[in-house]
Amino acid sequence: MRKNNGDKRELILQAAKKVFAENGYHQSSITQIASVAGIGDGTIYNYFQNKEHILQTLFHETIYNQFVPGLQQALEPYQDARFMLLEIVRYHFHFFQSDPEAARVIQIESRQSIQRVREAMRPGIRSYARIIDATINQGMEQQLFVSDIPVRVSRKMIFGTLDEIVTNWVLSSKDYSLLTSVEPAFRLLLNALTNTNKNPFRNE
Amino acid sequence: MRKNNGDKRELILQAAKKVFAENGYHQSSITQIASVAGIGDGTIYNYFQNKEHILQTLFHETIYNQFVPGLQQALEPYQDARFMLLEIVRYHFHFFQSDPEAARVIQIESRQSIQRVREAMRPGIRSYARIIDATINQGMEQQLFVSDIPVRVSRKMIFGTLDEIVTNWVLSSKDYSLLTSVEPAFRLLLNALTNTNKNPFRNE
Amino acid sequence: MRKNNGDKRELILQAAKKVFAENGYHQSSITQIASVAGIGDGTIYNYFQNKEHILQTLFHETIYNQFVPGLQQALEPYQDARFMLLEIVRYHFHFFQSDPEAARVIQIESRQSIQRVREAMRPGIRSYARIIDATINQGMEQQLFVSDIPVRVSRKMIFGTLDEIVTNWVLSSKDYSLLTSVEPAFRLLLNALTNTNKNPFRNE
Amino acid sequence: MRKNNGDKRELILQAAKKVFAENGYHQSSITQIASVAGIGDGTIYNYFQNKEHILQTLFHETIYNQFVPGLQQALEPYQDARFMLLEIVRYHFHFFQSDPEAARVIQIESRQSIQRVREAMRPGIRSYARIIDATINQGMEQQLFVSDIPVRVSRKMIFGTLDEIVTNWVLSSKDYSLLTSVEPAFRLLLNALTNTNKNPFRNE
DNA sequence: CATGAATGAGTATTCATTCAT
DNA sequence: TATGAATGAATACTCATTCAT
Numbered sequence: 001m002r003k004n005n006g007d008k009r010e011l012i013l014q015a016a017k018k019v020f021a022e023n024g025y026h027q028s029s030i031t032q033i034a035s036v037a038g039i040g041d042g043t044i045y046n047y048f049q050n051k052e053h054i055l056q057t058l059f060h061e062t063i064y065n066q067f068v069p070g071l072q073q074a075l076e077p078y079q080d081a082r083f084m085l086l087e088i089v090r091y092h093f094h095f096f097q098s099d100p101e102a103a104r105v106i107q108i109e110s111r112q113s114i115q116r117v118r119e120a121m122r123p124g125i126r127s128y129a130r131i132i133d134a135t136i137n138q139g140m141e142q143q144l145f146v147s148d149i150p151v152r153v154s155r156k157m158i159f160g161t162l163d164e165i166v167t168n169w170v171l172s173s174k175d176y177s178l179l180t181s182v183e184p185a186f187r188l189l190l191n192a193l194t195n196t197n198k199n200p201f202r203n204e
Numbered sequence: 205m206r207k208n209n210g211d212k213r214e215l216i217l218q219a220a221k222k223v224f225a226e227n228g229y230h231q232s233s234i235t236q237i238a239s240v241a242g243i244g245d246g247t248i249y250n251y252f253q254n255k256e257h258i259l260q261t262l263f264h265e266t267i268y269n270q271f272v273p274g275l276q277q278a279l280e281p282y283q284d285a286r287f288m289l290l291e292i293v294r295y296h297f298h299f300f301q302s303d304p305e306a307a308r309v310i311q312i313e314s315r316q317s318i319q320r321v322r323e324a325m326r327p328g329i330r331s332y333a334r335i336i337d338a339t340i341n342q343g344m345e346q347q348l349f350v351s352d353i354p355v356r357v358s359r360k361m362i363f364g365t366l367d368e369i370v371t372n373w374v375l376s377s378k379d380y381s382l383l384t385s386v387e388p389a390f391r392l393l394l395n396a397l398t399n400t401n402k403n404p405f406r407n408e
Numbered sequence: 409m410r411k412n413n414g415d416k417r418e419l420i421l422q423a424a425k426k427v428f429a430e431n432g433y434h435q436s437s438i439t440q441i442a443s444v445a446g447i448g449d450g451t452i453y454n455y456f457q458n459k460e461h462i463l464q465t466l467f468h469e470t471i472y473n474q475f476v477p478g479l480q481q482a483l484e485p486y487q488d489a490r491f492m493l494l495e496i497v498r499y500h501f502h503f504f505q506s507d508p509e510a511a512r513v514i515q516i517e518s519r520q521s522i523q524r525v526r527e528a529m530r531p532g533i534r535s536y537a538r539i540i541d542a543t544i545n546q547g548m549e550q551q552l553f554v555s556d557i558p559v560r561v562s563r564k565m566i567f568g569t570l571d572e573i574v575t576n577w578v579l580s581s582k583d584y585s586l587l588t589s590v591e592p593a594f595r596l597l598l599n600a601l602t603n604t605n606k607n608p609f610r611n612e
Numbered sequence: 613m614r615k616n617n618g619d620k621r622e623l624i625l626q627a628a629k630k631v632f633a634e635n636g637y638h639q640s641s642i643t644q645i646a647s648v649a650g651i652g653d654g655t656i657y658n659y660f661q662n663k664e665h666i667l668q669t670l671f672h673e674t675i676y677n678q679f680v681p682g683l684q685q686a687l688e689p690y691q692d693a694r695f696m697l698l699e700i701v702r703y704h705f706h707f708f709q710s711d712p713e714a715a716r717v718i719q720i721e722s723r724q725s726i727q728r729v730r731e732a733m734r735p736g737i738r739s740y741a742r743i744i745d746a747t748i749n750q751g752m753e754q755q756l757f758v759s760d761i762p763v764r765v766s767r768k769m770i771f772g773t774l775d776e777i778v779t780n781w782v783l784s785s786k787d788y789s790l791l792t793s794v795e796p797a798f799r800l801l802l803n804a805l806t807n808t809n810k811n812p813f814r815n816e
Numbered sequence: 817c818a819t820g821a822a823t824g825a826g827t828a829t830t831c832a833t834t835c836a837t
Numbered sequence: 838t839a840t841g842a843a844t845g846a847a848t849a850c851t852c853a854t855t856c857a858t
Binding site for chain 1 (some may be wrong): 228350354396
């Protein structure tokens, strides 16, 4: 049956997420994951080629199959690039707040020095980047956003800002809601993208 | 003579930086580091308690003893918070561009899931944060920066943006200069801190 | 099947006994033991926490689970404390003669300066001491043995004498039978416990 | 100067005795010994070939150069083998009681599984054995001791008994005086060697 | 003679992966 | 498919010994 198969694969991924979130990738063992999943060590190798592959899959599924589609759906109703930007901020914070274990794994383990691991994230990150880029472009077309800044740089600012805020939250005691950062973060980013200062060093 | 002592410690740190930058902390062995340093494995333990301690020292020396003092000095001539912000952007990119190995280690290995490693970075990161915060505060006092955004959030935007740009560069083929990002990044950040969209969704 | 489990544990203990007997504990490596056992190094750690634990187990099993129960059984038929003493002497020599490797490990490695190792022997040594003490007490009750010597001292004489004879044999080329010492040792010990020199320095 | 030489050699031996007594031979390092001696690590190698040689020397000097000569002197005044036996018991206990560190090293580390270490003890042990043997023989000549027991066995009993009592004391909290064992131990040993029981299993 | 920094051989232990059942 | 016992490669760390100063 295909169903069982899928179930167990998911079971392993959930267990791995929990274990990786608690101890970090390198400090986690296959035995721990199997134990949390309630299965035998060997069974894991029926679903994943090796330990690294679990992490890769975890990244891919989380970002490419969950985060990005959810974001696309969330953005659908909006036309105005400013509303879209707000939704990006809100969705980003909401997503990681609602799955702190995923947040931890993504934020902390994502910068693995193992090339293959990083490559597994690329498709998801790219998709996310494309969405942000599209939003920025749309804002420029709508003459809402500045057009003299390379989209690439604006996107890095947006992603970097959101990423930094989430990382800080993940490493904190998490006793505050990420959502309180939606408003100030959005206002900053909108400011950044909204051009009113022709001369940056003007003395009025 | 004690002279050798200081030299050898530095020698090990430089070797470790190179090796960690190439393979990542967990994929690097003491033997590799010793080999690059041209010394015996055991010698390393005359200067560092263990492998982790090398990484900790590398972080601390780079950020706390090099990056931060250099930044403080670079900011001295400036009074206007906008010029200070520009200098922060320039200095940040310049620093990591001029030491790509340090950049790689800092950007990639800094988010270690090992608590002790992260704690070794804290003093340096904190000092950096204080400098950014002071700059933002000064800008608000000079009535150059918006004052309705929590400093904490603005700082995370600044740091997150710079960090994201450096990380992308580090992971790229590095065939472009980080310094080309100074201008657009600065303009974005300045916009963020100076624009005042009383009504963010106004239709003028 | 669990059958292999028991077998392999015993296999390791036997291999360790042989290797320890040949080289001594500190000069023996896990790889040697595994090699003699015909298994992989790692397998040992499925059955023992560490190298020290193997030695501890070896002591405990040999003395507490083999030596002492065998002695108890051997003493059962006897009532007269003198016959019991004889049996103790005979059994002690017989036991170590029939397992020279165990003898060597016990005699040589038992006085480990590692506290934990010595503590592993305590239960066995204590049981043996209780048996000797009981025999001495019985002999005194039967008015066969002198009663003006603390049992503790008599016991140390008995054990010390037997131990010294075995150690000498273990360290010798073992080209003589330990059993030839049964008679003279027994006669000495019996003399010690039965003679009454009211005035030790009398000149008759 | 020869004097300095001798002083430093002795200094090292005293430091080693203290360190070995505390941690045991294998758990002690050259650096520890040098540190206690207040000298450099390398200096030790001007006086001893290696770590093992220190232990060997310690044994030899203690037993061959101190214990045995002192015993010979202590026995000089006596003619009667019984008095000599008493003096052996007293001297043995007195010697180790007055130097507990030496006692610990001798009792615990003497049964090293390293062949060379044991061989270093032989001359001293042999001299001691010869003294005991001579005493027993003298007692037999004086018709005070039984003559139907091999001297070798009697000697092992004497040595084994004394050794066992000292070892127990060394491993105890040492809160009792070894000298309280002089009388009972001597009486036991004298009993053992004094022939009055023609038939060991007589029922009177 | 004295030093102690440098050395590198030696080893216990871990753990991802395999495979017989 | 599922298992988990068996594996053995990989490696951080120790410490006796050396030798340039």
